[in-house]
Amino acid sequence: MIDVKGVTKAYDQKIVVNNVCLQLPVGGVTSIIGPNGAGKSTLLSMISRLLPMDAGTVTVDGLDVTKTPSDVLARRLSILRQDNHLGSRLTVRDLVTFGRYPYSKGRPTAEDMEHVRKALDYLNLEDLADRFLDELSGGQRQRAFVAMVLCQDTDYVLLDEPLNNLDLKHAVAMMKLLRRTADQLGKTVVLVLHDINFASCYSDYIVAMKHGQVAYQGTPEEIMRPEIMRHLYEVDVTVQNVNGQHIALYYA
Amino acid sequence: MKQLALAAAAVIVLAVISLFIGVSDVTPQSLLSPSPDDRAVQVLLISRIPRTLALVISGSAMAVTGMIMQILARNRFVEPSTAGTVEAASMGILVVTVLAPGASVFGKMLVASAFALAGTALFLRILQQIPLRSVLVVPLVGLMLGGVINAITTFFAYRLDLLQSLNAWMTGNFSGILRGRYELLWISFALMVVAYIAADRFTVAGMGQDFTTNLGMNYRRVMTLGLIIVSMVTAVVVVTVGMIPFLGLVVPNLVRLIFGDNLRRTVPWIALSGAGFVLACDIIGRVVRYPYEIPIGVVVGVIGSALFLYLLLRRNAYVA
Numbered sequence: 001m002i003d004v005k006g007v008t009k010a011y012d013q014k015i016v017v018n019n020v021c022l023q024l025p026v027g028g029v030t031s032i033i034g035p036n037g038a039g040k041s042t043l044l045s046m047i048s049r050l051l052p053m054d055a056g057t058v059t060v061d062g063l064d065v066t067k068t069p070s071d072v073l074a075r076r077l078s079i080l081r082q083d084n085h086l087g088s089r090l091t092v093r094d095l096v097t098f099g100r101y102p103y104s105k106g107r108p109t110a111e112d113m114e115h116v117r118k119a120l121d122y123l124n125l126e127d128l129a130d131r132f133l134d135e136l137s138g139g140q141r142q143r144a145f146v147a148m149v150l151c152q153d154t155d156y157v158l159l160d161e162p163l164n165n166l167d168l169k170h171a172v173a174m175m176k177l178l179r180r181t182a183d184q185l186g187k188t189v190v191l192v193l194h195d196i197n198f199a200s201c202y203s204d205y206i207v208a209m210k211h212g213q214v215a216y217q218g219t220p221e222e223i224m225r226p227e228i229m230r231h232l233y234e235v236d237v238t239v240q241n242v243n244g245q246h247i248a249l250y251y252a
Numbered sequence: 253m254k255q256l257a258l259a260a261a262a263v264i265v266l267a268v269i270s271l272f273i274g275v276s277d278v279t280p281q282s283l284l285s286p287s288p289d290d291r292a293v294q295v296l297l298i299s300r301i302p303r304t305l306a307l308v309i310s311g312s313a314m315a316v317t318g319m320i321m322q323i324l325a326r327n328r329f330v331e332p333s334t335a336g337t338v339e340a341a342s343m344g345i346l347v348v349t350v351l352a353p354g355a356s357v358f359g360k361m362l363v364a365s366a367f368a369l370a371g372t373a374l375f376l377r378i379l380q381q382i383p384l385r386s387v388l389v390v391p392l393v394g395l396m397l398g399g400v401i402n403a404i405t406t407f408f409a410y411r412l413d414l415l416q417s418l419n420a421w422m423t424g425n426f427s428g429i430l431r432g433r434y435e436l437l438w439i440s441f442a443l444m445v446v447a448y449i450a451a452d453r454f455t456v457a458g459m460g461q462d463f464t465t466n467l468g469m470n471y472r473r474v475m476t477l478g479l480i481i482v483s484m485v486t487a488v489v490v491v492t493v494g495m496i497p498f499l500g501l502v503v504p505n506l507v508r509l510i511f512g513d514n515l516r517r518t519v520p521w522i523a524l525s526g527a528g529f530v531l532a533c534d535i536i537g538r539v540v541r542y543p544y545e546i547p548i549g550v551v552v553g554v555i556g557s558a559l560f561l562y563l564l565l566r567r568n569a570y571v572a
Contacts, residue, residue, distance in 0.1 A: 045462075048466070049465065050461075050462050050465050050466070069468075070465060070468045070469065070470060071468030071469070072468070073468065074466065074467055074468025075468070078466055079462070079466050080466075081462045087326060087327075087328070087458065088455070088458045088459050088513040089508055089512040089513040090455070090459075090512055090513050090514055091512060091514070094455075094512070094514045098452075098455070098456060098459075098467065099467075101452070101456065101467045101468070101469070102467055102468040105452075106451075106452035106453075106516070132512055149466075152466075152467075
């Protein structure tokens with residue numbers, strides 16, 4: 001379980017995340033939604049020790065993320081940021097192999113290579129395995145990064161806006177894949193999502209943030225309500241039940 | 253692996269050619285023919301072999317250093333001579349020369365390393381402070397910083413009548429290399445081995461701080477190791493042979509185009525290409541105006557700047 005207690009972050013007096021307390025359940029897909037500047041990415045970065053916090057604690061299965069050795073944590077929790085604008089010219093296979101670094105320390109064993117093979121297979125990347133990342137399309141590259149964090153084989157997989165730069169087809173494929181990762185591999189997937197309807201259709205649990213605080217949390221059914229959406233995003237939203245899914249309409 | 257062996261063979265051929273170029277009569281025949289004073293053997297041992305070794309070590313070390321510098325600055329267009337490192341190192345040499353004229357070469361090297369470290373750290377510090385709009389801003393900042401440091405050094409060198417010596421340090425030249433005056437370079441060879449051992453760390457660090465932290469590595473520690481390698485190698489090379497411009501820029505970028513950025517794979521290629529490039533430039537410099545020599549810094553500068561321009565102009569083709 002990820003346990004967030006009183007976490008606060010401020011930049012030059014401006015409080016971005018304000019005293020957040022949150023318990024993220026084990027298993028399934030949890031989405032963090034909210035308007036721009038709500039502190040979603042900042043919170044995710046602090047949970048994954050990429051960003052130091054000004055106050056509070058985060059524990060992952062009882063391990064304090066600021067005190068646990070980084071390489072121990074790297075076998076429990078992986079994080080993929082949104083701006084994977086790499087300057088590095090690596091092949092897909094090399095990138096995915098680096099996902100094993102917390103275990104192999106640079107000397108991958110046969111077992112590590114088996115993980116790499118499985119991850120490439122899981123994301124349909126075998127044909128692209130020996131291509132350089134800078135020769136791929138945005139969607140292919142995003143898949144390669146996800147393959148890397150899956151190869152890291154952590155119980156918790158955190159992704160910051162994994163649908164960024166993906167077209168509809170690839171966005172759907174990515175969400176299905178993350179759903180499968182949670183259902184078949186038993187991982188806990190935590191996402192920051194902008195698209196509330198993707199969050200509604202693919203999550204087990206939704207955390208809604210506003211002004212640096214957790215405004216609402218619950219199942220998609222509990223969160224996908226017009227009054228909640230209106231309060232979060234300050235636009236008129238109607239929510240309709242389409243084939244058993246709660247879909248927010250806010251286009252007109 | 254086979255290609256790498258071929259490249260190594262090519263470098264060995266260049267090294268052998270380099271051994272037999274010069275005014276003194278050193279040829280395979282003169283080495284084998286018995287003569288009373290063994291002059292050819294003496295020249296070979298005292299001058300030619302040290303010179304060729306110095307070329308190979310400094311060429312490969314500067315190329316690998318360029319690669320690490322590019323990872324530290326997260327920019328493809330920097331190297332120690334476009335980041336203030338070389339200028340800071342030569343300022344260090346000036347300071348030692350003035351304050352402790354009797355210092356050993358090793359002492360000079362240590363002071364130059366300290367200055368190079370400070371100069372490079374300052375460069376990285378400045379990079380953190382300014383918003384970067386374009387990849388070309390980074391080398392420009394480095395060139396300006398180098399210019400400022402160099403101006404200070406030149407001022408004091410002028411006042412103290414040391415301009416000529418300063419110029420001699422700054423221009424790469426292997427003609428003064430003799431047995432007993434190049435051995436310091438083995439330190440940079442050792443640092444290159446360290447860089448190879450830590451290759452995976454540097455590759456990961458090249459992907460950025462978040463990636464590095466996610467994989468459980470301490471980014472700062474990798475950066476510090478890189479900084480130490482860059483500063484010490486630069487200082488050693490500047491103290492022994494002077495500055496070799498563009499080498500650290502051109503060689504890693506060309507290797508990267510073909511083999512990518514997995515340092516475990518590319519460091520041997522960068523080292524071999526660096527050695528081969530410097531050997532070839534030195535041979536050209538010794539042959540063009542035979543029996544006189546053109547300093548290697550000039551030859552590398554001419555060929556290197558042409559290659560650099562080529563890389564800049566085709567940069568959009570591969571910079572992601």
